[in-house]
Amino acid sequence: MNKPLRFLVVLSIVLICGALINATQKEDISQIPTKETPANKETKISDKNTSELYEIKALKIPKGLNFAGEHVPIEKQDIRERIDRELLVNTYWQSNGLLMFKRAHKYFPIIEPILAENGIPDDFKYLAVIESGLQNATSPAGARGFWQIMKATAKENGLEVNNNVDERYHLEKATKVACKYLQKAKDRLGSWTLAAAAYNAGNYGMAKKLESQKVNNYYDLLLGQETSRYVPRIVALKEIMSNPKKYGFVFETEDLYQLESTITVEIDTAINNIAVFAQKFGTNYKELKIHNPWLRENVLNNASRKKYEIKLPQ
Missing domain, CATH: 1.10.530.10 (Lysozyme)
Structure with missing residues (x-):
């Protein structure tokens, strides 16, 4: 084999070996834990099955219902x-x-x-x-x-x-x-x-x-x-x-939601303005209506002089 040809063969072998070594080093480096890839985390969350993240279980029907x-x-x-x-x-x-x-x-x-x-x-x-x-x-x-x-x-x-x-x-x-x-x-x-x-x-x-x-x-x-x-x-x-x-x-x-303490006021007359009535007891229209949703308007007509019980926040 002449010298130029021998030189080319040796150079090719050197280049191939260098490429193989470089690839191996890159693969090893990829396995080094980083902040993005924790040592104890083998797969990304996106690679996990849904059942590994959230389970929707069939329910056992109790006996003796x-x-x-x-x-x-x-x-x-x-x-x-x-x-x-x-x-x-x-x-x-x-x-x-x-x-x-x-x-x-x-x-x-x-x-x-x-x-x-x-x-x-x-x-x-x-x-x-x-x-x-x-x-x-x-x-x-x-x-x-x-x-x-x-x-x-x-x-x-x-x-x-x-x-x-x-x-x-x-x-x-x-x-x-x-x-x-x-x-x-x-x-x-x-x-x-x-x-x-x-x-x-x-x-x-x-x-x-x-x-x-x-x-x-x-x-x-x-x-x-x-x-x-x-x-x-x-x-x-x-x-x-x-x-x-x-x-x-x-x-x-x-x-959990709590039931607010109230006091009860008895009324047997009309209320011309419930907002004004509420203010007299230190509350407001909204609070009074929350506790008495059966009052549907801003007045209580009560022409029959019926006795009503109105709850007020304590």
């Missing part, structure tokens, strides 16, 4: 699936769930003793939760308040309903009316579960369904979607709200 002491037959496949649906929907709608816990801490202490005094099982407080979210809501059909009472039902049970005063927004009075309705439904239909369903579908509607389908149990009825989901929703909310940590809801008592 009941509503007002009445068995929920989860041994039936369709009932199991309906309960499962409501548990999932209400567990993974986390923001709404937390709001229910917060509001319940504020309003259940008002609702619970009224249910007890009227012989209505405590579980019915969860009916108010699914009806209104424990707010003074208004439905497209015109039902109002925590218990979503229709105007005709309210008047039949002694509530005042007009443009000036609407006692469907009076929590204590509306709860008593709901108790009357539920007791009548229980007496007519024979169970608390059917009474709960009747709150949604009506006494007559439920009685007609039972008769036409030749059954005597809510869980044996073929119903429209709203009424079909109604009792399972109550059962699911009862289960979740009775066991918050089990379903992933973590909070301290201080995180």
